[in-house]
Amino acid sequence: MESSFLKSKRILLVEDEMELLKMEKLILNEEGFEDLVLATSKKEGVELAYQTRPDLILLDVMLPDGSGFDLMQEIRTYSSVPVIFLTARDQPIDKIDGLRLGADDYIVKPFLPEELLLRIYAILRRCYKEEEQPLKLEGSLLDFSRAEVKKGDQTIRLTAMEYNLLLTLSKNIGKIVSVDTLCEGIWGEVPFGYENSLNAHIRRVREKIEKDPSHPVSLITLKGLGYKLVAGSKK
């Protein structure tokens, strides 16, 4: 489902538990991430991070020769590479420590493979802008580079707001995006009360992308929660 652009990113895994490291590698490999660098100690992590310049670091907090927080601080002296902490420590104070030092996310063990992938994709999408590929939907084709929708013979232009809306949804394709996230994507940090405006935009987007806007199949409403963009079936 995810683009090969994101899967081509180099990920450094730092974990002292060999079995768990092996499993992480397995999960990522199977997902299609081929460029993995493995380290089992803080020292190794520091060296490999410097030599291989990864695009994302998955970092255990407790390492035999130091803490993951220290490791990140050393890397931060020359790089702002995104870091996800993977840890068994779960007290809130730890979370604050990690995030204050500039971690991008924090996963508490035990975790499901899906959760790990979800977080990795989320961070990668946020940090690395992909050259927008046209996105195929059930009744139309979204061309983000031109801000256009191709439906049948028609080519319809997207307004800036519609573009933002569809971009946010497409970055989470197949997943529900909350109305709050969508509103913030369009209007920035707003308190609330923009749901009605959002509804209006959604309606207009549907008219542009759906074959039958009153029975949407690509842009689905999840009542009370948000919206989901569904990719078209491959032919």
Next chain:
Amino acid sequence: MKGLGQYVSQYLKTFLSFIFLLFLLNLILLGLFIGKVVQEEYDRATTPTKMLALSSQELEQGTLSKKVKQMLKQNSLWIMVLDENGHQIYAYDLPKGIASSYTLQEVAVFSKGYLNDYPVFVQSMDQGLLVLGYPKESFFKFTSNYLPASIIRSFPLFLLALFCLDLLILFIVYSVSKQKIVKNTQPILDGIEKLAHGKPVTTEAKGDLWPIAQQLNQASKRLVAQNEARANWIHGVSHDIRTPLSMIMGYAKRIEKREDLADPIKDEAKIIAHQSQRIKDLVDDLNIASRLEYDGQSFQMKKERIVKRVRQYVIDWMNTGIDPLYSLEVNISAEAESAELNCEARLIERALHNLLVNSMLHNKQGCTIFLDVYTENQMVILKVADDGIGFSKAQLDRFKDQASVDFYQKQHGLGLALVNQIVAVHHGKMILKNRVSSGAEILLAFPQ
């Protein structure tokens, strides 16, 4: 503290009653004693009154009888009679040094007191003045036995005033000592109260209560240390479980999804994955419960638009993929959209998580879960209901009975107990009931 004041009042009331009774007892004893002395004196044959009457009667008739003379002799009494010029006209058994003639002044002086240190008593008779003498130091005579009439008249008033003054003094002493006792014991009582609620105390007390304060502080330190040890232990165990559990969950999920394996194997992997998820929930609950129980200070309460957090939580939960046996219907009211709660959102999310998991756990055949968020009477209500089997009557009864520990331990593990704890931390309320149609309904009400 009201209890102490009452206790002290009670104590002092008893004490004052006791003093009053003691006073009364003294009064009675004194009365009895005086009564007895007076009675004895009255019973004696040789009292001045009786002797004077007897002697004067006999002397007026002639002379003293043998019997009276014997009485006088035996008791070392003596008698003389003075005529109207002060000359002795009769004497019996006079001690040495008693003159035979007296001036008017001398008579006036001794008639009220002593004659040559002999206490004397006088009585007028036909022949003159009868003087009866007693041995030295056998009587104390009051030589100035008079009181002004004003004093006698105002005496009852004086007594009343004295009584009132006494009462006032007693009341002041009572108030001061009560205040003092309360003031001295208050820090100790506060400390005990805090300790009873499991909070650490540092009690400072001076004087006699110092050792008690020290022991209280000691107990508090012990309690804190024990709580810390317990929290650390829970934290340590949960920490160590997490890494192996990650692998169990990860590999079970992989096996579950492998297409080259037979279905029974994948089904078993699914069970392992599902049960590992339960252990993960338990470990998370245990950690949060331990934090709520032993580390009440560590919350980061913040004003949050709660709907946003709830919605995101549910979305994340659905995005990781839920079993198709279950579906979720969400209803959020317009008022709830803007409602802000002073809360730790992570805890509210956890409560929601536990309610969702609870519905799924008890309805293995699948069900629809309804999540409603709305406001009512200044409260934000988070309602999770399902159309499953619902609670049994016994379960509901146990929950109503606030010995709810029993309810949680026997039926629902840590999950609902933790929800209750989280709600309590936010000063909210948790209500369990069955839906009218079918299924369970749990309502969490948080004050805005």
